[in-house]
Amino acid sequence: MTTHHITLTVNGESREADVEPRLLLVHLLRDVFLLTGTHIGCDTSNCGACTIHVNGQSAKSCTMLAVQADGAEIKTIEGMADGATLHVLQQAFWDQHGLQCGFCTPGMIMQAAWLLDQNEKPNEAEIREGISGNLCRCTGYVNIVKAIQQASGQLESGESAPVEAAETIEAAPAS
Amino acid sequence: MIPAQFDYVRPADLDEALKILTEREGEAKLLAGGYSLIPLLKLRLAQPALLVDLRDVTGLDGIVQTDDELRVGARATHRQIHEHPDVVARYPLLHDVSGGIGDPQVRNWGTIGGSCAHADPSSDWPAALLAVNARIVCRGTGGERVIAARDFFIDTFQTAIEPTEVLTEIRFGRPGRGMGTAYRKLERRAGDFATVGVAAGVILAADGGIEHAGVGVTGVADTPFAATDAEAVLKDQRPSEDLFRQAGEAAAGQSRPATDSHGPADYKRAMVAEITVRALRAATDRALA
Numbered sequence: 001m002t003t004h005h006i007t008l009t010v011n012g013e014s015r016e017a018d019v020e021p022r023l024l025l026v027h028l029l030r031d032v033f034l035l036t037g038t039h040i041g042c043d044t045s046n047c048g049a050c051t052i053h054v055n056g057q058s059a060k061s062c063t064m065l066a067v068q069a070d071g072a073e074i075k076t077i078e079g080m081a082d083g084a085t086l087h088v089l090q091q092a093f094w095d096q097h098g099l100q101c102g103f104c105t106p107g108m109i110m111q112a113a114w115l116l117d118q119n120e121k122p123n124e125a126e127i128r129e130g131i132s133g134n135l136c137r138c139t140g141y142v143n144i145v146k147a148i149q150q151a152s153g154q155l156e157s158g159e160s161a162p163v164e165a166a167e168t169i170e171a172a173p174a175s
Numbered sequence: 176m177i178p179a180q181f182d183y184v185r186p187a188d189l190d191e192a193l194k195i196l197t198e199r200e201g202e203a204k205l206l207a208g209g210y211s212l213i214p215l216l217k218l219r220l221a222q223p224a225l226l227v228d229l230r231d232v233t234g235l236d237g238i239v240q241t242d243d244e245l246r247v248g249a250r251a252t253h254r255q256i257h258e259h260p261d262v263v264a265r266y267p268l269l270h271d272v273s274g275g276i277g278d279p280q281v282r283n284w285g286t287i288g289g290s291c292a293h294a295d296p297s298s299d300w301p302a303a304l305l306a307v308n309a310r311i312v313c314r315g316t317g318g319e320r321v322i323a324a325r326d327f328f329i330d331t332f333q334t335a336i337e338p339t340e341v342l343t344e345i346r347f348g349r350p351g352r353g354m355g356t357a358y359r360k361l362e363r364r365a366g367d368f369a370t371v372g373v374a375a376g377v378i379l380a381a382d383g384g385i386e387h388a389g390v391g392v393t394g395v396a397d398t399p400f401a402a403t404d405a406e407a408v409l410k411d412q413r414p415s416e417d418l419f420r421q422a423g424e425a426a427a428g429q430s431r432p433a434t435d436s437h438g439p440a441d442y443k444r445a446m447v448a449e450i451t452v453r454a455l456r457a458a459t460d461r462a463l464a
Binding site for chain 2: 004114
């Protein structure tokens, strides 16, 4: 099998690698670039723990080949903080206790960041739909939703939001 | 999970892609978004010798409204389709389907052409294509073929595409006056494949009767299918809950669900009937709106 030489930008830094075509992007990030903030959860594109941004779009990096990312701009959780200053979403997850075991958190934050790029002030239903491809094994969604509300300026840090019972997610779009 | 080894090429244009497919006939698989193919590669259910990545092939992701049809490029993502102004304005069926596939990440990368070429028996797009009998354009070195959706989905993961062809475009007829369409599905968990999905299209005549009905069903047979028995029940009748119920029973009768983790077969047949009623109700409401 031939290897392919790829060049990509990861968190603003140009990186190169020689990769087998079958190498998954998440393995390139974790095992070659040693950026282990991106997690592998289910490895079947269900759980979203491996969510990163590829050219500004959120993607599950376990479902993308490294060669497909040749030339791409990649952003991972390591690219979110500005030195010692946490990204507003990281701070909000901290303030709202938006994590329990923390395994899903990097993917949650990357998906939430993409969501807020699309929609500055999503309502609760939009937040829940927006993170529907990210699973929290601790089922700590209430505080994750609050953290995203805080990061989007819809909730003060430390202010407790009215907690509504999670709506059943409609299987089909509303008519 | 690590896929088996394969070679990888990224042709610059469609002609080059077609040349590679011809030279490596039967060994090559096309790669678009990858959200259907890569999971299969990881499970080693698919082990092609060569992946042909269509990433750099231009002209495959446009969405164009002509006088009489919407031409959707094969590499248009679900999200692009969902947000396209012509889709939002005139194609509620496409809007329904594209907004409910998988989850946001899947919709960012998954494509309509990839999904249709892959032909998973539970995928959403085929039901819609069957309901309105969309036309699927396949390009080979010898030129283009336009295949009706009802001749396209042959069996599980099997379509009418030749191994030397590329699916380039899907064409949907422009809805005329009196036409309403909708897609409704039942999924066990958020983002899951449909347990049952039903796409319905109705055209109401001036007297209020159903001039034409199309019903496409997914998730409950070896391949998505057109519920022709349900369509026959609906034809030339006045829309009513009773009629929709009869059509639902007819669609259920045509389904061949398997008992699996989504539920037993008899439950799924009951759900085919119910989801068919909901899709017909929504399509008729839109036709009247």
